[in-house]
Amino acid sequence: MNMPLSAELIAEANTRDLEALEDDYASLGRKLERAGIAIDAIKERVADFSLAVPTWGAGRGGTRFAKFPIAGEPTNIHEKLEDCAVISQLSRLTPRVSPHFPWDKVSDYGALREEAASLGLGFDAVNSNTFQDQPGQAKSYATGSLSSTVAATRQQAVEHNVECIEIGRQLGSTDLTVWVGDGTNFPGQQDLARSLDRYLDAAAQVYAALPDDWRMLLEHKMFEPAFYSTVISDWGSSILAAQELGPKAKCLVDLGHHAPNVNIEQIVARLHRFGKLGGFHFNDSKYGDDDLDSGSINPHQLFLVFNELVEAELNPREGFNPNYMIDQSHNVTDPIESMLSSAETIGACFAKALLVDREALHMAQEANDTMMAFQALRRAYNVDVSPILAMARHENGGAIDMLGTYRESRWRDRKAQERKAVGLGAGIV
Ligand code: AFD
Ligand code: MN
Ligand code: MN
8 A cells, every 4th residue: 555644644643642532532431331322332333434535626626706726736636546545544534536527537447446546545436527518529518418408419418427437337436426517597598397308318328328236326406507497406306317217316415505404404314215315425505605614514414414314224214325425625725624624524423423312312202202302412412522533543544633644744735846736727616
């Protein structure tokens, strides 16, 4: 293995932080023991938990209008893999990378898979891109892609998705995530029913190309780039499409793709109830954005989502195997730091959800004891689980203090000497 940061640097930093961590871990262990919870069992679950990071999140995205790159940003898939390996090495929570094509195109995918493996990384869901035109492309996506009124454009979008599956096979992926930027900005611009017909017809052609053990994850988004209607606007459209396509089609929930205040945890429960919960893109949002660090605005919502996931795992119905991924494109932070902060928060919400006294919760629910049901969740949410996460990381070779160790490594400064500068380019990813 060819890990990007020196193991000695991490070990030295951990030596400084270990005594305090052991103290905090023992104290939390005693507190949890009084509630009948073995802290080591929670730590083991956290150690087994994992997330993917997006290649496009390794660079600075932008606001809607501009991009302010930082020195040392990655400019190609090889450099992105290196940065993803830094995140994985420090957090021990993100061993997989989700690539996006054609952005991450190379000539030899076998070699790319080996390169990732040498950094301790595997590949997660492959993402197609039919929301942008590429140089030399025959048809424009200005009229949409899988739902375009132009048959040849729909065909091009189908072929691109099929190509992504082929690339994914070579990389060891088993999921194709499809987000289309299709939709309208004006009432009357397109027929709302017929545009969905066209999408379903084209998506079925992509579905037909899926290998047996693959899934097609449909990502809904109610806004952007079309602000009046999008073709897969919400979880309702998503589950209907997934049901029509077949058992390998599932729904992917990007937390930032809903109207403000939508009850996302209930959507999660509903999708699971019908065997259609395919996965997540974790991020947070305040208004109409979808790229803030996970839990930075509403960590409680993230906890409630994980509470549903723990319930779902205990009641698998038609299986339970959601794909967990971060989807963020940062514009004012170092992307590595933001993904470390998100991984920490996501892991913490999972750990808190594991702490919920399920028996007490279910009994209170059955007895209609609203306050005690609420308190069962609140007690778990109030616990500071950071020593559990830090101990799991430390035992797996990660950093107790991830951000401190990252800064001490001077990774970004060192990369600024080696990597070519990013062009100014347009904003948001
Ligand atoms: C856009 C979308 C969506 C998607 C991502 C990558 O909002 O979240 O997952 O692009 O295709 O940001
Ligand atoms: Mn997304
Ligand atoms: Mn998004």
